[in-house]
Amino acid sequence: MAICEFLPRVFCRFPAISDSSIRDARKVIDDGFKGLVREYGSVIDIIVRPLQWFLNYLERLFTTSPWTVVLIIMLLIVYFGSRSIRITIGTAIGMIFIGIFGLWEDTMTTLAIVTVSTLIAIVIGLPIGILMARSDRIQGVINPVLDVMQTMPSFVYLIPVVVIFGIGKVPGLIAVVIYAVPPMIRLTNLGIRLVDKEVLEAADAFGSSPGQKLWNVQMPLALPTIMAGINQTIMMSLAMVVVASMVGVGGLGRNTLQAINNQFFTFGFLNGFALVAIAIIFDRTSQAFGKRLQRHSEVVHG
Amino acid sequence: MASHGIEIKGLYKIFGPNARQHVEAVRNGLSKAELNERYAHVLGLKDINISMPAGGITVVMGLSGSGKSTLIRHINRLIEPTYGEVIYDGVNICGMNERALRDFRRHKTAMVFQKFALLPHRTVIENTVYGLDIQGISRSESTKKGQYWIERVGLSGFENHYPNQLSGGMQQRVGLARALTNDADILLMDEAYSALDPLIRVDMQTVLLDLQAELKKTVVFITHDLDEALRLGDKITILRDGQVVQQGTGQEIVLSPADDYITAFVKEVNRGRVIQAKTVMKPFDGLTEGARIEATTTLEAAAKTMTESGQTKATITDEAGTPVGTLDLQTMIAAMVTPAGSDASKMAAE
Numbered sequence: 001m002a003i004c005e006f007l008p009r010v011f012c013r014f015p016a017i018s019d020s021s022i023r024d025a026r027k028v029i030d031d032g033f034k035g036l037v038r039e040y041g042s043v044i045d046i047i048v049r050p051l052q053w054f055l056n057y058l059e060r061l062f063t064t065s066p067w068t069v070v071l072i073i074m075l076l077i078v079y080f081g082s083r084s085i086r087i088t089i090g091t092a093i094g095m096i097f098i099g100i101f102g103l104w105e106d107t108m109t110t111l112a113i114v115t116v117s118t119l120i121a122i123v124i125g126l127p128i129g130i131l132m133a134r135s136d137r138i139q140g141v142i143n144p145v146l147d148v149m150q151t152m153p154s155f156v157y158l159i160p161v162v163v164i165f166g167i168g169k170v171p172g173l174i175a176v177v178i179y180a181v182p183p184m185i186r187l188t189n190l191g192i193r194l195v196d197k198e199v200l201e202a203a204d205a206f207g208s209s210p211g212q213k214l215w216n217v218q219m220p221l222a223l224p225t226i227m228a229g230i231n232q233t234i235m236m237s238l239a240m241v242v243v244a245s246m247v248g249v250g251g252l253g254r255n256t257l258q259a260i261n262n263q264f265f266t267f268g269f270l271n272g273f274a275l276v277a278i279a280i281i282f283d284r285t286s287q288a289f290g291k292r293l294q295r296h297s298e299v300v301h302g
Numbered sequence: 303m304a305s306h307g308i309e310i311k312g313l314y315k316i317f318g319p320n321a322r323q324h325v326e327a328v329r330n331g332l333s334k335a336e337l338n339e340r341y342a343h344v345l346g347l348k349d350i351n352i353s354m355p356a357g358g359i360t361v362v363m364g365l366s367g368s369g370k371s372t373l374i375r376h377i378n379r380l381i382e383p384t385y386g387e388v389i390y391d392g393v394n395i396c397g398m399n400e401r402a403l404r405d406f407r408r409h410k411t412a413m414v415f416q417k418f419a420l421l422p423h424r425t426v427i428e429n430t431v432y433g434l435d436i437q438g439i440s441r442s443e444s445t446k447k448g449q450y451w452i453e454r455v456g457l458s459g460f461e462n463h464y465p466n467q468l469s470g471g472m473q474q475r476v477g478l479a480r481a482l483t484n485d486a487d488i489l490l491m492d493e494a495y496s497a498l499d500p501l502i503r504v505d506m507q508t509v510l511l512d513l514q515a516e517l518k519k520t521v522v523f524i525t526h527d528l529d530e531a532l533r534l535g536d537k538i539t540i541l542r543d544g545q546v547v548q549q550g551t552g553q554e555i556v557l558s559p560a561d562d563y564i565t566a567f568v569k570e571v572n573r574g575r576v577i578q579a580k581t582v583m584k585p586f587d588g589l590t591e592g593a594r595i596e597a598t599t600t601l602e603a604a605a606k607t608m609t610e611s612g613q614t615k616a617t618i619t620d621e622a623g624t625p626v627g628t629l630d631l632q633t634m635i636a637a638m639v640t641p642a643g644s645d646a647s648k649m650a651a652e
């Protein structure tokens with residue numbers, strides 16, 4: 001550019017670190033990381049094994065049980081969760097279509113991984129959310145971490161996951177959990193912080209210990225928000241299952257990946273619709289369940 | 303259970319990060335406005351000394367911002383004092399450790415809140431036994447007690463309703479039942495009736511007075527309503543800007559208000575309901591004529607008795623029925639309409 005003729009070079013081209021130094025730094029970090037993983041490989045294995053066992057067990061249970069049994073149990077869960085005939089019938093129709101198009105087994109695999117990852121996300125997210133609500137300092141530390149987790153492209157953290165855990169179902173599961181846990185944490189924190197101050201004061205006035213306050217007042221009153229968090233977590237797991245197929249997770253996600261690679265238009269959309277069906281079933285059921293838990297707040301005295 | 307009084311001694315509360323170091327300055331006359339302007343600290347309470355009688359209702363009255371809600375929260379230490387003592391049964395509540403304080407709150411105090419502060423996910427009966435839940439008492443036992451108090455506050459049949467299904471007055475009955483089920487000696491009522499409609503408020507005052515006649519708890523009642531204070535209070539303390547302006551019985555306050563501020567308050571009061579016959583009677587002259595009226599009867603009630611029986615004079619008697627004075631209708635009416643600060647206040651001072 002013309003203007004650059006009158007300016008020192010530094011102001012025109014960004015003075016980047018030289019390629020060779022970047023290459024060296026990268027090598028050091030990558031090698032160090034890989035070395036660390038190699039060294040603690042056996043420890044990581046032991047930690048991951050129960051996950052692997054749980055996931056495999058659930059997947060086998062879902063895929064090997066006769067479809068009739070699975071469908072009936074599923075409909076029962078949906079009905080007793082939502083108490084809504086409409087949602088139950090919708091579930092039946094959705095699942096039957098999935099079966100007709102030959103996607104039953106893949107769907108079961110996906111259901112298994114979503115179930116496991118949601119459970120893990122709740123188990124991890126709930127206590128962290130509670131801790132965050134207890135202290136502004138902890139909130140100040142965790143919030144930026146959650147921001148990074150939510151904005152970092154999901155493809156990027158597949159890389160360390162693969163480096164540490166290799167390729168397979170469990171690394172995929174871990175990636176899904178990392179992706180799905182932030183709303184659980186955030187909404188648990190938010191729900192507890194929004195609890196009416198006067199009710200908390202009443203809990204104190206009657207001599208509650210911190211534990212009693214948590215279980216008698218904070219958790220029950222935060223429940224609607226926490227349920228919204230669980231709902232979000234499920235939705236995000238379903239979205240991430242597709243991406244996680246790149247590191248070896250089976251099910252509907254892998255089919256979608258194949259469809260992209262081979263330009264199978266119809267096959268891709270069928271799998272997509274199956275995922276949508278599952279998502280709607282989960283969403284409606286968990287929302288109806290959450291609403292039912294809040295029945296007491298609906299009947300307002302006029 | 304024997305009641306104990308509550309002694310508040312030299313209590314200061316300053317809100318702000320370095321509250322303690324300003325106590326001395328406030329004691330030496332630094333005003334609320336100056337403290338706020340110069341040091342960005344807020345003066346909540348200044349040198350409060352109140353002796354709350356055992357088994358009686360002490361009303362703390364003041365307008366919003368007078369520090370009355372701050373004061374009541376010092377009794378169960380929901381707010382930490384900056385300086386001073388709150389003594390109950392020989393123990394300084396402000397010096398208790400966490401465990402002792404929790405025990406004190408569980409067993410000695412119960413509180414009723416302005417906005418009820420009920421647990422929305424619990425039914426009426428479950429709310430009522432909340433205090434006992436916290437004490438670790440089994441549901442089978444606590445439900446029995448809770449049921450009793452639900453009936454006493456007039457909520458039978460609503461045990462399994464949720465608070466949202468009840469009107470404000472009924473919700474506050476639940477609040478009262480919850481506090482009474484705790485079976486604590488101290489009952490703290492923080493503007494408990496301020497959010498209720500006037501008629502329901504009077505209703506709830508009656509409920510409290512009836513229960514108190516039998517229970518004899520040490521009640522601390524916060525209100526901004528002088529009529530409510532006069533109706534309920536065995537003793538009334540008036541707060542303004544975090545300081546006590548006047549303490550005494552309702553009659554003392556109505557008859558001899560300490561300053562213009564209280565005079566302005568008292569002007570609108572129905573004096574006939576506050577002043578007692580003995581305060582304005584003339585010494586007994588040996589003639590028992592007219593209606594017989596007990597010395598502690600209010601003028602309004604006395605006037606009713608006299609007009610109903612067609613008398614213009616009455617003989618005032620003590621509890622035993624011995625005549626102690628006489629009263630005529632004219633004196634009574636004069637006392638009921640005379641503004642405070644005149645003859646009547648001199649009589650009260652005697």
